[in-house]
Amino acid sequence: MSLLLGGRYIVEKPIAQGGFGATFLARDRYTPAMKRCVVKLLQPVGLNSSQMVIAKQMFEREATVLEDLGTHSQIPDLLAYFEVQAGQDEFFFLVQEFVDGFTLEQIVAQHGAIAEADVLEILQSLLTVLTFIHEKGSIHRDIKPANIMVRKSDQTYFLLDFGAVKQVAGTAQGQKSTGIFTPGYGAPEQMRGDTVFPATDLYALAVTCLFLLTGQEPEELFDVNYNKWQWDRFVQLSPNFNRVLQKMLEAAPNDRWASAPEVLQALNNPNHQPQNIQPQNIQPQNIQPQNPVSSVKPPYQTSIQVPPPAPLPNFTPPIPKPAARSSKTPWLLAAPIPIQFTAAFLLGVEAMLLWQVSSTVGIAAVGTPANLIALAIVLISIIFLRTSSILDNKDLFVFVNLLSFAAVWGGQFLMKSLFQSLPSWIEIAQYCGVAGFAAIAVMAALRLIFQLLYSLL
Missing domain, CATH: 1.10.510.10 (Transferase(Phosphotransferase) domain 1)
Structure with missing residues (x-):
């Protein structure tokens, strides 16, 4: 589980480590787009009381100066400064604008x-x-x-x-x-x-x-x-x-x-x-507070082609332990977006195919509305129970879709009289495509709502 600092900043990875602490790349969970930022940690390990006072003064001085200097367009903004108490240890954090x-x-x-x-x-x-x-x-x-x-x-x-x-x-x-x-x-x-x-x-x-x-x-x-x-x-x-x-x-x-x-x-x-x-x-x-635009000159730019950076050395700096909380990621946010949206599309396609079959062939085969409702409940239950496995394995769900289409085509070939009311395959394809994209839209909306609620709670 990612480390949560100050109840707000979710650490993604370490960037650098120095004599007094470490620097992390993090995301601000209180912004709609989970904006990236840089979190600097003052790590007062092995310092005596006088050295600790000096180190803390240096860190506070950086925050004070950055708050004033961050108005320049070529100096990262200071976003936050806070302290965290972990047992007998005290940690100091400074959050800056992330420059990619x-x-x-x-x-x-x-x-x-x-x-x-x-x-x-x-x-x-x-x-x-x-x-x-x-x-x-x-x-x-x-x-x-x-x-x-x-x-x-x-x-x-x-x-x-x-x-x-x-x-x-x-x-x-x-x-x-x-x-x-x-x-x-x-x-x-x-x-x-x-x-x-x-x-x-x-x-x-x-x-x-x-x-x-x-x-x-x-x-x-x-x-x-x-x-x-x-x-x-x-x-x-x-x-x-x-x-x-x-x-x-x-x-x-x-x-x-x-x-x-x-x-x-x-x-x-x-x-x-x-x-x-x-x-x-x-x-x-x-x-005194002033309009920063008036005192800042436009930044120079260059034609230098920036290369990909050299890989940073792996290290795990000591960091304060967060408060205990559930490490299980909600199922709606656990699956990668491409897999989740693919599954949603396939689910919408199969749901529409089952609806076309149950609303035409099902009525002809079952007869009474009560039996038709029971059939619909069974079909919906099957789809719901398969949802969790679908999110983890879209290939299996593609196979299930193909099997469903093959079953409908086989039934139409073997029981022509029963499948007479079934729409043409061109119409079925159109209906299923619309249903698939509608399922993607619903899944995207649910994911966004759930992510906002999860970040707040």
Whole structure:
């Protein structure tokens, strides 16, 4: 039986597992279409009390930041945040919009390096997202190919995993890094645990671009002897793109571009020179509700063909046990829809055939109406008793249908006088076809009604 979280979210399968928890693909049973969503679980196993407080603060911070940042069209919406108590253990869940697509890491792993023109589109798209994030007073701090997804439906880029987002607390000295970054993508000041700036995200975004352009991991591109990034032996870039990336990758934050809009301006204007200013600490803001459309730029799109994803490793992360409930799936929902609708059609066909025979030949053979009613009850009972086996084995029911038609044809051939009132086979086929499709419609309506009732109860 599927796991039910918070009495609302039905878990379909695990997606990923990290140091603090796991991520699941689930469905929201309180939406008419059982809409898909992503459920993140904070799994506080093996943590002492102080570590638990830090982990819980990180998770709550993610919920707070996502609620504000989710108004952007390239950041998944926050749908819910709740806690579940299981014995002495406490579990924290965060529900986000499901983005059906593939990460840039998956794409490079299966198709190799990406062309410069497409990487420029990716860079421009994400710079608009970073502009929005930084203006909201936040820094992502974990930008990497695995946290950038391309949606299959329209190939729009999404920035994911804001678990490392640090909301500005209003300190005059900026934000101190808490050590949350991916080795190779983190800026020098971030790895030292120093103050982080918007330029810190620009550094990680530049390393991400190098990975996309070359297909090489960061440690293959950074020359420790000269303490600089060198990618010329893997890819040759246009002069302006080279210049922009080199400045984004400067070791000192005040030597980089100061902001995402400045990088965008440099990409569009090769003659643009950076302003000689110090990197600004993000100031805390009192965020007021606003119309998100006015502050969100249209997302960039790309012509990259997204491949099927590499299979995820199998694992079974520990999860809280749900409340005891019946594990038996109702028979009306247990059968697959194609089998159920096929069975309904065949059932309608046979019911109409039996009706044609009983209403014509039956009257002539039985004689009295009372006997005819008894015959009809027997026939309906037979059909009802066979329904459960029909749903599990449509092939057997096809055989029964053929046997019924053969019996009627044989009776018509052997007892011509008795079958004189039987309609022609063309009429019987028409009646049976209409009855079959009507049975499908009835079955679909019953299935929908029963599913709604079952989800509520």
